Amino acid sequence: MNDVKARRKMRNVTRLSEIGEFPLIARLVRALPTEDGVTVGPGDDCAVVECDGATLLLTCDAAIEGIHFRREWAGAEAIGWKSGAAALSDIAAMGGRPRFMLITLACPPEEDVAFLEALYHGLAAVAARCGAVIVGGDTARSPSGVMVDIMIVGEAAGPRILRRTGARPGNLLAVTGRPGQSAAALIALQRGMDPGELAQAHFHPVPRILEGQWLAAREGVHAMIDLSDGLLQDAGHLAEAAWMAVDVDPDRIPISDAMRRLVEAAGEDPAAVALAGGEDYELILAVDPADFDAMQGAFQDRFEVPLTAVGNFTAEWQGARVRGAAPEKAGYDHFKG
Known part of the structure; x- marks a missing residue:
């Protein structure tokens, strides 16, 4: 009887592969609360918040081994550079200026330390190329493979921030x-x-x-x-x-x-x-x-x-x-x- 109930329950499960990435995001954020300081919330390249008179741009991006990169194709420095570039590009999309980066690194205990150092060298290099600096982060153990998550704090570079909204017929x-x-x-x-x-x-x-x-x-x-x-x-x-x-x-x-x-x-x-x-x-x-x-x-x-x-x-x-x-x-x- 329990097996029958389990099968019935499984038939009512909506698989993520059925709806895809963007409908998932819409479901996850639709009931989130907000506050007055949030100018742009979920759904754009960056969140935009007002903090003590400053307009800040916030974004994050993850790179996972086997999904976003493979070691047989790229060295550690290149993996770090590209992972950082993906996150920094969100700031570019809104016409902003990147300032600070926080890096979360997850890896198995047997990982080669030299590989991780080279990966960070790539992250630091692309940050410097774009005018940002790494100011901290976190490390964690992963069951297998390397995962890098990058959070960026940027700021408005001028009086105008560009959003995804705004296109007009005839543009x-x-x-x-x-x-x-x-x-x-x-x-x-x-x-x-x-x-x-x-x-x-x-x-x-x-x-x-x-x-x-x-x-x-x-x-x-x-x-x-x-x-x-x-x-x-x-x-x-x-x-x-x-x-x-x-x-x-x-x-x-x-x-x-x-x-x-x-x-x-x-x-x-x-x-x-x-x-x-x-x-x-x-x-x-x-x-x-x-x-x-x-x-x-x-x-x-x-x-x-x-x-x-x-x-x-x-x-x-x-x-x-x-x-x-x-x-x-x-x-x-x-x-x-």
């Missing part, structure tokens, strides 16, 4: 850099190929801190997010936050010659990789078309990084589409794959 969807290069390098690693010059994009991405501050100071930029889970999926977050849609044209995505050669050699479509590949840590923004041409030229002169319009926001439907059609895959989901 252009623009992206910095060349999306898909990290995903292309990952494809090469998975297939035993040499990623060549794209290894830098995968193992040592540089968060767009100064670029984010520059864009946040432009009134023509209405919303922004960092590119972590895929161009199409992250653009969809901007559309969803504004209760509208975004239509992406893959022919307009700036794909480097090196990426095209590598992806085609692996038998994949470069445009599809650029649309769905994540971990580029570029910036995606909604921008007024009247301001874009002048902004594009000034941005590229200042940073020597492409800024490219790759789509449009519309109120005709909701969600993210590719040339008006629903995509087969939008990007990465931690629990659906």
Whole structure:
């Protein structure tokens, strides 16, 4: 009888793999309390809080061995750098300035201390590159593998913080850099190929801190997010936050010659990789078309990084589409794959 009850109970269980990452987040945060000092709560790249007259940006990000990194592909320093870059990119997405980092490290007792020291060297290096310092953290024992969790305290770099909300019908969807290069390098690693010059994009991405501050100071930029889970999926977050849609044209995505050669050699479509590949840590923004041409030229002169319009926001439907059609895959989901 107990077995029958157990089976009935199991049939009523909602598996995380059935709903995915973002519906889970919505369920977890929907009943959370807040207070007057919270300007932006869950659902954006950073929480924004007011504390004694200062506007603070708070974010965290985890990297887990076997999920986010593999030692056979990357050294400890590169693992530390990329783990830190992922968290720092959230600050860039809101046009903020990172200040302080707290690191939680979990590892088994038999872990090589030299590996952990090199990992911290990578964390400290990317923090310094972005103007932040490590000020503390925690250590814990793990049953297997290494886990790093990074919490960052940042601050507003100017009078304006950019959020995911704010896109308007008719806005252009623009992206910095060349999306898909990290995903292309990952494809090469998975297939035993040499990623060549794209290894830098995968193992040592540089968060767009100064670029984010520059864009946040432009009134023509209405919303922004960092590119972590895929161009199409992250653009969809901007559309969803504004209760509208975004239509992406893959022919307009700036794909480097090196990426095209590598992806085609692996038998994949470069445009599809650029649309769905994540971990580029570029910036995606909604921008007024009247301001874009002048902004594009000034941005590229200042940073020597492409800024490219790759789509449009519309109120005709909701969600993210590719040339008006629903995509087969939008990007990465931690629990659906």
